[in-house]
Amino acid sequence: MNKLLSLSVLATTLLLSSCNNAPQEEPLAKVIDRGLKASTEQALLMAKDLEQQEGRLPKSIKDGKLETSDCYWWCSGFFPGELWYLYESNPTPELKKYAELFTERLEKVQHVTDNHDVGFMLYCSYGNGYRLTQNPGYKDVLVTGAGSLCTRFNPMIKAIRSWDFTNNGKWQYPVIIDNMMNLELLTWASKTTGDNRFHDIAVTHANTTMENHFRDDYSCYHVVSYDTITGKSHIKMTHQGYADESAWARGQAWAIYGYTMMARETGSPEYLAQAKHIARFLMNHPNMPADKVPYWDFNTPDIPNTPRDASAAAIMASALIELSQLDKSEEAKSYLDFAEQQIRSLSSPEYLAEKGTNCNFVLMHSTGHLPGNSEVDVPLSYADYYYVEALMRLKKLI
Template sequence: MKNFLLLCVLSAAGLLLSACTSEPKEEPIGSVIERGLKTATDQALPMTKELENQEGKLPKSMKDGKLETSDYSWWCSGFFPGELWYLYEANPTPELKKYAELYTARVEKAKTITNNHDVGFMLNCSYGNGYRLTGNPKYKEVMIEGAHSLATRYNPQLGLMRSWDSDKQKWQYAVIIDNMMNLEFLMWAGRATGDSTFTQMAISHADKTMANHFRPDYSSYHVVSYDTLTAQPHIKQTHQGYADESAWARGQAWALYGYTMMYREAKKQAYLEQANHIAQFLMNHPNMPADKIPYWDFDCPDIPHTVRDASAAAIMASALIELSQFNPNDFGKQCLNFAEQQIRSLTSPAYLATPGTNANFAIMHCTGHLPGNSEVDVPLSYADYYYVEALLRLRNVLNIG
């Protein structure tokens, strides 16, 4: 009997010790998502009020610890209004709608821009989300005018949209991988107007980029310049990455998102295969950190003693969540699992700001243009936009809420 009692005591002690030393339970992903959306809202609303009476101002980044703003003409002007629309979609309050409308209106002048390719970013993220959620006919009018402005950058002889108007001594016709993101706007315009010219432009640009921007391992060059006489590439290099042959992290994220989106829009199998290859390159890269938030360039020699780019992780996560739905197999599960890990990291104290800090941006530790010593280890408006988009996409895929 004594031996039996001793055994019971030892067993109980063992169970208690096991309970004390076991790993803490992982936070349910639904809780992570809702916490992320709440924090993003708690940051965005004070920012709306801070700039409410500063006509035309839109949040851009943080400089010297203070909020840095832009006007409609800056390439990322549409991201904050777009984030507000996403937050309104998650929690449709009159206050969020009011500010989404207010800041969207500040981007309207972008509809006449013809000197850069980012009109898609500017208008599709702001007016596009607003139109999707409200059906406001005024928003549609602005977008169609903006799509016609963007289409002026297309050269039918090259079959590509020009990204930058540049010094011809260096680049004759510069196309950057970021430009894949603006094709969604053209695909929308093709449907909205019934004019297939917009659609053909987008598909041609995606096809040419797929042929000329990628290396055998499916990493992407940042800039490819085309000879305007032969229509062939004459320069392949970087502008924001570490080196011409390196894999600049955000550029790879733009590529992944761009071809995932183009498969959704055009249903071309080649685009899905391209997106899958890019995803495999990224998810299996030996320099991808354990927390899945990439360094600013995968080939930077200072790894691990260099800065991260949380904006690249947010873009990747959003793309991988969508890509997972186009692959009803083990690879799709891998994509979704990887994105969930990124969301968990971005929603951890390491990257998600405490309300009232970080100039009222949600995400910390982004890198805009390190070689130019611009926007290094700071918040960026597009990081918040794609983070919130990823949260909503994951919530929808998992059917939470």
């Protein structure tokens, strides 16, 4: 019996030893700190590289070189906004200097009326800047910009027009799901000025989009065009996805983020329910990869041999973190757990660039417009912005 007992003790000891030697998951707080540190290092390198290039802002990589834009490109506000988030995390004079420098490069955008992405451009940059500094000049730019965005609203169609081009005459009044992201500027302006017109336009647009953009499974179309005489939708299709009836990954991410944000801004149970439906569609999709970083389209036939879209994962993670705090049901934890998995993946060597590489962008492997052979498997400024935003949201929870 003693011999048998000794063997049993030895077996137990070896088993425990084996378990103790198994790789331990990195604590989430450490993942967050590591991600913010890497983002700060890359952002400062990017800022110094572009400091003397007047008016230029980072966009992507093209032909192996950094591609920049002027302030009128729809992505122009993301890098300044990223700098503001990093300054919030680590309030150094250097980060504030660069956040102010690159924010000021968008000052002219407040007068833009031919672009629905004024909300993206100004609220990510000036909006974060005003939130952190209360600079009255920033407030003025934001209010003016909100007014400019409102000029694109048609009360008969009940939506803000996204693009002015008509796709060879196919579209009369195109509205894209991305446009949900621009409504936060309007809800902010309404609260700040007391002018309910901004709020009413935001809510009206969100309601019209909810009615016309979504399928029965809560996936969404990319583009819906409205008839300018009847105000009814007459075309539902894609422009950047695989097919008209496919689920373009970033479009789905814009959708969950947009309705989560509108639920927070209005307290509407209908918007919260919509966000939850979209979350279930995404989290339970059979083509969601194990690392939770989506393929560029959920329905492309060449899965798994097709590019990923880290930007869609970052946007989705940020939205799910916020949704987990708005939803009071038992599902809330599942949103946070899913977002944590996405952040862990994005913070791994597979997606997080080493210091000084990737033309100083933070994340690798995003996809902008694959059907147009544009920005395929490259870094994108908005992937970095929403990754840092998600890290900050998690940091505040922890």
